[in-house]
Amino acid sequence: MDRRDVLRWLSIGAATGGSGSFSQESPLAFAWAQEKPVATKGLPLLKIADIKTILTAPNGIRLVVVKVVTNEPGLYGLGCATFTQRAYAVETAVEQYLKPFLIGRNPDEIEDIWQSSYVSSYWRNGPVLFNAMSGIDMALWDIKGKRANMPVYQLLGGKCRFAADLYFHASGRDFQEVEENARKAMEGGYRHVRVQAAVPGLASYGARGATGAPGAGGAPDADVAGPANPRSIWESAPYVRMLPKLFEYLRVKLGDEVELLHDVHERVTLNQAVNLCKELEKYRLFFLEDPLPPEENDHFRILRQQTSIPLAMGELFNTQHEYVPLIANRLIDFIRIHISQVGGLSMARKVAALCEFFGVKTAWHGPGDVSPVGHAAGLALELASYNFGIHEGYVFPPETREVFQGCPEVRNGYMYATEAPGFGIDVDEKLAAKFPFPPGRTFDHSWGTTRRRDGTVIRP
The missing domain is CATH 3.30.390.10 (Enolase-like, N-terminal domain)
Known part of the structure; x- marks a missing residue:
């Protein structure tokens, strides 16, 4: 079918009220189907x-x-x-x-x-x-x-950088333990460290082993921080008072060369977030993550006007209705979406391209509950994206590396992609089957419930 045939068919369709529309039986559909294989000419048709x-x-x-x-x-x-x-x-x-x-x-x-x-x-x-x-x-x-x-990053436009800069998680039960873990990261070549400290007497997100007050309902047992515990106790006021002291301590001990990050995990009010940001500005954070929950996205308009601290947001986002307004209105500095949570690499590359036009950098969510395949996909996009910001560091344990062969390498605080075709990762399915999901109440298939002292559930 040549150009004249196409035009003639369209004119017939218009004259007959649309009977010449693009249906499966129409000459247009047939012509499109005939032309379709040309893009992969020389390769067998896959299914x-x-x-x-x-x-x-x-x-x-x-x-x-x-x-x-x-x-x-x-x-x-x-x-x-x-x-x-x-x-x-x-x-x-x-x-x-x-x-x-x-x-x-x-x-x-x-x-x-x-x-x-x-x-x-x-x-x-x-x-x-x-x-x-x-x-x-x-x-x-x-x-x-x-x-x-080809490696997938080549299909996305090729490398903008040789590797992805990582940040390390340094947590502790007290300031001294956070400092020790941060120093270990710096000695290992990391230039960015996320710091989290326990609040005495309370559960803490991203920190080890704090013991809590009696559980909701007056249970006499002490609560231990962690997602497996459904009765962890949390109050935002002591946390807001503690955090500036942590950063003051770390800047004195670690100096100014290391970049420091922190995850609020949405556990404060807008007023507390504003005051917290003002107190933290002097400590020059690389970014402050998730200061507010997604349900309160509009509050970022207020917070943005009150602080110069770079803001990171998006770990819990699913849909473009949540992240596009924050990006287009320049209300955040780093997008933290979980790539699989928004539909995969195809959607994430669109998000990265959108962010570039508004000065927002990528910092995909990437802890241990992202598989090595997910980390490799995020890395491929980071290598090919001009506006890459930081990659959440995670060192794959030996058992994971045995199951997932070809995990990205981490050296001197950078993650390097394999040059193998695709993502360069394979999975040993027989070995994977030897590591079934753990029984019992580990995660209980759910995120652990954290509550205020009066029993009110805290998000998340």
């Missing part, structure tokens, strides 16, 4: 032959990885779908819904597969569906890289 989930916990943390198998022998891809607190829900979404929806599709059509999967449930934008979609999406990028015999 998705199977999709499976791999559930494993080599370090006690529930990880969900999706494996997409093609009809080409030996060609498959891996993607991260880890939603630790709802891992079995993600498994069901992949196996019962997306798998039958996508079997037989061409894995080259990454964007179309993402968009059609997105609307396939009608109701959308939830963390379970997005993590399931992420596992498939990353796996398709892995396949495309393997097929092109």
Whole structure:
């Protein structure tokens, strides 16, 4: 069909009230289908032959990885779908819904597969569906890289930098322990350190072993901080008083060369956040993370006007309705979204591109409950994104490295990508099966509940 045939068909459609529309039987559809294979001319036509989930916990943390198998022998891809607190829900979404929806599709059509999967449930934008979609999406990028015999970062535009700068987690039961752990990080070559200290008598997020007051309801037992404990006690006022003292102590002990970060984890009010930021400005933070919960995004307009501290936000975001306004209005400095939580690499690269236009840097959420595949996907995007800010550091334990062969290397505070095709990671499925999800109440498949002394639940 040439250009004149196309124009003639369109004119017929207009004259007949749309009967010449773009249907499966129309000459236009036929012509499009005939032209479609040209982009991959010389390569065999691929189809998705199977999709499976791999559930494993080599370090006690529930990880969900999706494996997409093609009809080409030996060609498959891996993607991260880890939603630790709802891992079995993600498994069901992949196996019962997306798998039958996508079997037989061409894995080259990454964007179309993402968009059609997105609307396939009608109701959308939830963390379970997005993590399931992420596992498939990353796996398709892995396949495309393997097929092109290139690392995924090459498909995204090539390297802007040789490696990704990391930040290290330095926590402690008191200021001295935080200092010791920060010094260890600095000796290991890290230039950025996130510091968290326990508040005496209270549970603390991101700090070790603080003991709490009696649990909600007057239970006599002491609470120990940690996500496995559903009755951890927290009050924001003592925390707000303690934190500036921690930074004053660390600046005196560590000096000015190291970059210091902190995660509030949304546990303060707007007024407390404003006062806290004002008191912390003199200590020159690299960023302050999640000072407010996502439900209070509009408050960032007020907070932004009150402080010069760089603000990082987004760990709990799912949908563009949450992060686009903060980016477009320049209300944050770093975007902290969890890549699998927003639908995978395809969506994350759009977010990174958007951020560049508004001066926002990337700092993807990447603790231990992101699989090595997820870290590798984030790293590929970071290497190819001009506006990369920082990568959350995580050293993969030996058991994890045995299950996931080809984990990114960490040296001198940098994470380096492998030069192997795709993400460069494979999974030993037999070994992964030897690390099933832990039984009992570890995480209890849920994030631990933290409460005020009067029993009120605290977010998160």
